[in-house]
Amino acid sequence: MTGGTSGGFEIGIFTFGEITADPATGRPIDPVVRLREFIGLARLADQAGLDVFGVGEHHRPDFAIASPPVVLAVVAQATDRIRLTSTVTVLSTADPVKVFEDFATVDLISAGRAEITAGRGAYTESFPLFGHDLADYDELFDEKLDLLLHLNRAERVTWSGRHRAPLADAGIYPRPIQEQFPVWIGVGGTPASVVRAGKHGLPLYLAILGQPERFAPFADLYRQAGAEAGKRAETLRVGMTSHFYAEKTSQGARDTFYPYYSRYIGDTMPAARGQRLPRGAFDAWAGPHGALFAGSPQQIIDKILWEHQLLGHDRFLAQIGLGGLPSPTPPAPSKSSPQKSACRPTRNSIKARTICRSAGDSGGSRVRPDRGGCSGLRSARTLKWHVL
């Protein structure tokens, strides 16, 4: 199983579909409009050449998306090339059989572009909702992941566990197009989760929400655990996810983003306990060595490269729409109008050229020349990233 690699450095966007009230107007966001915005944005990302589009799973009134595969199926129909993933599927409280069936359907609609990102869930609303006990937090994830990987390996499965009914030579249908789904593991910074992903040889997303330097040991730990378990280096992919907003100027990006982001941190990040983020801390996070991607296109590129030197990752996912930040694209067009209308170029753009990923990298890769002689950036493949 691979991580769905295209062979180069990959860039994607994802959203949780926040529908919190706009801090400027105080009005809550219409979820119908919000979903249309993100479907339009996915289409734009597809046409601009981005590699991945993801949606998160939440079970709260301030998020529009509880069912990633239902939304991803719509995105599948609206796009041609971009890979589709959950960010994340809260596997601990889901039924892996249903997850597999739903994503197999997305895979059929998209002709083979579905991925699953499995996580334990930073938010815990789904535990009481689906009858699970937070005391089983670790065991639930281990067991559900084990079942999902069984389902991914074979059409007929015999399995038993403590938290889900057993399967006796059960066939799961429909079958996906891909022989196996790429199953990524999303982690927030728990060493045991990193080691688990390495041992399974599953690609890993690190959600970078603190000092990026702190995450370098995790990437090393992951590759070491994978190597010790005999996993091939090419299966041990590292992706990173970050909060994101870009504008033409650094100052403009920060000024636009701050009210949304400070509210997001206060209202929805469990660790913040309702405290809004002060502007000084925000500016520090958005600095050259902070975790937050909020700035000008050049600053975004510089930070991707700097983090690549730290982590050797080969996929970067930018979280957009934070705190109810409006989408830069118009709503998706109606079914009867030509689809191109939603995809007109927007004011500014980032050219984020592909970071080299040498063939045969063996785990501890860093930016380095490839056979074509590039030095950190491969000019042959240019991604245009449209932002406000």
Added chain:
Amino acid sequence: MTGGTSGGFEIGIFTFGEITADPATGRPIDPVVRLREFIGLARLADQAGLDVFGVGEHHRPDFAIASPPVVLAVVAQATDRIRLTSTVTVLSTADPVKVFEDFATVDLISAGRAEITAGRGAYTESFPLFGHDLADYDELFDEKLDLLLHLNRAERVTWSGRHRAPLADAGIYPRPIQEQFPVWIGVGGTPASVVRAGKHGLPLYLAILGQPERFAPFADLYRQAGAEAGKRAETLRVGMTSHFYAEKTSQGARDTFYPYYSRYIGDTMPAARGQRLPRGAFDAWAGPHGALFAGSPQQIIDKILWEHQLLGHDRFLAQIGLGGLPSPTPPAPSKSSPQKSACRPTRNSIKARTICRSAGDSGGSRVRPDRGGCSGLRSARTLKWHVL
């Protein structure tokens, strides 16, 4: 709660998404192509003015659809007016919270066109797959339906049962656009199921798979149970579902359909136990008073009217694509081509004019003149139903 009525007699189509091998070629159907066919057909039905599009739920290798809301979300995005339903959601083995969340998402994507049809499941594959015991067949459905109706009535729910974890003042999100989903009950001919639907005041589909006359007492029983439970007549809607294929001539329709349908009955109807349907029986079923809608446009219209006299129903759903019968439409267009291309008129068409449904019908309605003076067919509203 209403059944999502448009006020007139409604006509729709639905499919289980069979991917059985074509009896003419012996080749299995590609599920990617099959899903595209049906999405294209849903778009055509939407543009032709049909009222409802549905997809079934199966967990077998010969069906492409296990996840109705995932497919319906794609159809929602591809259509403008047509209502979207499951035919059916096997509620006995599903989690009503997940069902509600998934259909709320379809409701958001479709701006308020989602319906749920709940059934106990004519096929039983899902029972072992989701850890349920067939011995609990009735109790499971009662309990899951009770929870689904609780979720449909209020945003925050406290509930407990034997087969699903309890909810303690749980909020379910995202919220649908519609104040309440239309929840229809699909029954095959069990009197207790008919009475259950009436007592709940829920609209009822009768799956007509035997002599239509046999179903008239069920419609009466349903209306009586509803009236005794104090339910308003306008909530006591009856729909009927039938196997369907139409061509310009009766003989052509039967000759084309027979090999697919006889195989469908043998392979997939549990009661047939592998026996193919003989041609003589097929022709009898397709006769003027048989359950099967296989014939010329005029025969289809005549049979709808005859059954309306028997049952007083106000919604007719035609099951298409049976036995892997190819779709008459080309596959859905790619995202970059204008969508109209999938919707060109096909060779023949049925004009199925709307059967009158008088305002204020009180349960035992039959075809009768409405205020506009029509006698059985309302000429002002014409549906064009494109077939092969």
